[in-house]
Amino acid sequence: MFSREYIMTPGPTPIPERIIKAITSKEALLPAYSKIYGEDLELVKKLVDADGKAIIIGGGATVGLEATLASLIDFKDKVLVLSAGFFGDALYKMVKYYSNNVYVLRAEAGKTVSVSEIKKFLNEHPDTKFVALTHCETTTGALFNLEEISEVVREISDAKIIVDCVSTVGAVPISLRKGHADAVIFGVQKVLNMPPGLAVIVLGNNALEVLETRQCEGYYLNLKMWLNFWEERGYLPSTPPVNLLHGLKEAINIIFEEGLENVFKRHKKVSEIIRAYLKELGLRLVIENDNIASPTITAFYLPKGVSDKLFIEHLWSKFKVLLAKTYGDLEGKAIRIGHMGSSATMDYVYITLIAITLTLKNLNLVPSLRHIPVEYFTF
Amino acid sequence: MFSREYIMTPGPTPIPERIIKAITSKEALLPAYSKIYGEDLELVKKLVDADGKAIIIGGGATVGLEATLASLIDFKDKVLVLSAGFFGDALYKMVKYYSNNVYVLRAEAGKTVSVSEIKKFLNEHPDTKFVALTHCETTTGALFNLEEISEVVREISDAKIIVDCVSTVGAVPISLRKGHADAVIFGVQKVLNMPPGLAVIVLGNNALEVLETRQCEGYYLNLKMWLNFWEERGYLPSTPPVNLLHGLKEAINIIFEEGLENVFKRHKKVSEIIRAYLKELGLRLVIENDNIASPTITAFYLPKGVSDKLFIEHLWSKFKVLLAKTYGDLEGKAIRIGHMGSSATMDYVYITLIAITLTLKNLNLVPSLRHIPVEYFTF
Incomplete structure (x- = not known):
């Protein structure tokens, strides 16, 4: 044994002692969160090499993904989903709640969608508004190549790229600045070694431009409101898991200490x-x-x-x-x-x-x- | 000093040592959550004296409130909101995202809506489908009397009662069995002394009957899906904050130990x-x-x-x-x-x-x- x-x-993932200490420190158990939230926003942007803005929402990573779709996509927008299996298919179903105009390219188990298929689709559908995908298809371990995909997408269309990076952020290089994606979403219980309970969304400038034009409905899934609350009032529309915000800072610092x-x-x-x-x-x-x-x-x-x-x-x-x-x-x-x-x-x-x-x-x-x-x- | x-x-609220231990115990830091989730469901139902079903969602209490509205209310349903101030008004705004047929009765600061006003409204609007309110208006400390209100509502209409009990569960007697409400929503960072990060929803049999008839849309706010996932597959559609689920059990046990x-x-x-x-x-x-x-x-x-x-x-x-x-x-x-x-x-x-x-x-x-x-x- x-x-x-x-x-x-x-x-x-297993939670290091330093993170356990951070989430149960005296400071982490006080109700104030504005300072630490602001610090976390900068750190998560750094993790995915982003300009733009970040939002951190209490809940599973899924709530961040759905909030991004709900806030960015208009019902008539054409969306292409790339699926390499179970989680890609789930993403496709979720997008359907927010668009009446969704297509999917699906790879068989153990593969990803080829760049040539994507190219073909976009040439036939130049009005595609969004390409959405799960960076790593967690049920097979297949990883989409964001560099290649984003290059093709940028070349042919104006589509914005939304990527669920739940099991990749911190482990695979992702750069919003280099255009790999316009919006990325991730949780904290994977590479960051945190207890689950926070969803992180980072929106690049292209995605923010889209958000500007959108009339967002609803409350918890409404990214515009999360951003407005924070920017105009300095707090959030729903009490966040304060102690996890403290843990997140420590978790990202641990990563940057290693490099x-x-x-x-x-x-x-x-x-x-x-x-x-x-x-x-x-x-x-x-x-x-x-x-x-x-x-x-x-x-x-x-x-x-x-x-x-x-x-x-x-x-x-x-x-x-x-x-x-x-x-x-x-x-x-x-x-x-x-x-x-x-x-x-x-x-x-x-x-x-x-x-x-x-x-x-x-x-x-x-x-x-x-x-x-x-x-x-x-x- | x-x-x-x-x-x-x-x-x-301040978090007792026992809860800190529970959320950082070895067991709480493992990914498995089915057993503890099932135990928590029974405990939260006991807290509000309920038959019916409970759902626990990762996120602020708000996400539980919005999920309840999104899942129970049809766009054409007539809804009466009782507001005693800021949070009641916020509830009114939120209901408007899910119904095109919302009315509000508003009390001035330091008061609640009188039973006679409610009676008058329901007599004029016998087709009211839901009465929604914030049990305690947290900005003033005004507490609605659920016993009186539910009695009037039951007498005049078939309306289901949805109550945001975020700062009352555990401190004020609430009984779904006695008909005080058909759906209650609360967080865990108030009377239960937990770190924030879980939203609890308890649906009585009346609310469950309504849910049965509803075609729920969306993912994270879709209570039907949360219930189906759990009942059919034994797990949840989004990773919950596992460690908080362990803390919740301890938090409620502490309350039952005191009585x-x-x-x-x-x-x-x-x-x-x-x-x-x-x-x-x-x-x-x-x-x-x-x-x-x-x-x-x-x-x-x-x-x-x-x-x-x-x-x-x-x-x-x-x-x-x-x-x-x-x-x-x-x-x-x-x-x-x-x-x-x-x-x-x-x-x-x-x-x-x-x-x-x-x-x-x-x-x-x-x-x-x-x-x-x-x-x-x-x-």
């Missing part, structure tokens, strides 16, 4: 090691093309004859390593390792790989397995 | 002492009629010639007692003491009353004041 749990799900570039590199390396090791064990990866493998999540197909439930339970009960089942097309066929933030570290990864190896052995799934390929433990 | 801060705002009736009595007594003492000091209370004084908030008019900002700053800098300014009609004229949950205790109240007395003296606002009326400190 290992001495502690290794939570390797795609979030919430954002170093954090990107760490995630990339961890992902490469996991992928190489699993292949060495004879497991089939869901993402076959390295170029679209997210540095934060790896999904692999289970050997025939074992249920995801049994495999995950064995890992948890014997080794205290928690992996996650998946959803959509791959449900029951594949399972997922989350490796982001504090779980994208070598001790977590080594233990996870050893535990997977021993589970395969214990369950007689790889009968020929004789040794743990130690060459991967020399990072 | 006192040894510590006395946070006497209308929430967030819900005892907690009601404590709030009532604290409120009576504060009101009597302030009157003794010669200050004018915003709520003159004891029957509509909330046991959780007391607002009083400032003596002429002093700004709310100066008074509050003096209390904070000299005594570490934090009171709150108010909004709406009373802004600048009155300030507020929140006394709820852990601040509805005699040490907090004594210190607050002494600090107010000494502030009046220091600022030369009550020149004739010679002694602190100690008879009030013999609780």
